Structures are given as C-alpha cells and as structure tokens.
Amino acid sequence: MIPEPETADRRMRFRNMQWLAPGDEGARSRNTQFISAKDNIGNYMPVKAIQNMLGEETDVWDMHRPIDWDFVNSNYKAAVIGGAGLLAKVFNKFWVDCAANCKISTWSPNRKPSR
Numbered sequence: 045m046i047p048e049p050e051t052a053d054r055r056m057r058f059r060n061m062q063w064l065a066p067g068d069e070g071a072r073s074r075n076t077q078f079i080s081a082k083d084n085i086g087n088y089m090p091v092k093a094i095q096n097m098l099g100e101e102t103d104v105w106d107m108h109r110p111i112d113w114d115f116v117n118s119n120y121k122a123a124v125i126g127g128a129g130l131l132a133k134v135f136n137k138f139w140v141d142c143a144a145n146c147k148i149s150t151w152s153p154n155r156k157p158s159r
Contacts, residue, residue, distance in 0.1 A: 058079070061105050062105065077102045077103075078124075078142070080108065090126060103120075116146065
C-alpha cells in the first residue's frame with residue numbers, strides 16, 4: 045500500500061448547491077441541509093451524522109451565501125438546519141431569511157425553545 049502524502053486534502057465534501065457548475069443544478073436528494081461551509085470539523089461532522097441518520101447524502105446550502113428559496117421550496121420535502129453553534133450572532137441574517145422564505149418543513153437541533 046502506498047502511503048498518502050502529508051499534503052493530501054482529506055476534508056469532507058458535500059454537494060453544495062451554490063457551487064455547482066451550470067447544468068448540474070438539479071436536486072439529488074429528497075431533503076436538504078442548511079450548513080456553515082467554513083472548513084472545520086465542528087461544522088462538518090454534524091452534517092455527516094445527520095446525513096447518516098436520514099439515510100441519504102443530502103444537497104446542502106451554505107448559510108453564508110444567497111439561497112434560492114424558490115428552488116428549495118419546489119424541490120425538497122424538508123430541510124435540516126445545522127450543525128453546531130447556529131445560535132451565534134453571525135447566523136442571525138440566515139434565521140430571519142429562513143423564517144421569511146422557507147416554506148418546507150424544517151428541523152434544527154439548535155433552535156431556541158418557543159415560549
């Protein structure tokens with residue numbers, strides 16, 4: 045077995061809908077995930093774990109980029125929001141945008157309890 049070079053890129057890769065080449069934009073999963081696509085294990089491990097629980101490799105949308113809500117609402121049954129740390133202030137714009145535009149069922153392990 046040939047050892048892997050020290051410089052090998054072993055980061056997890058997801059099908060990020062905002063990064064696809066023209067012509068490859070169609071939905072490939074029944075559900076989608078809204079994630080932070082910043083490169084760190086705390087962002088990626090929960091995404092992978094949720095995909096394993098759902099039994100499918102979901103299409104993902106980066107919360108830090110514009111989201112095509114018409115596409116999301118037309119092509120997916122449900123969305124999982126998260127990861128970790130999504131109640132941090134940096135995600136406020138996403139939560140407001142999601143509340144105003146997302147019409148499909150959503151679930152997040154980080155959602156604040158309603159009063």
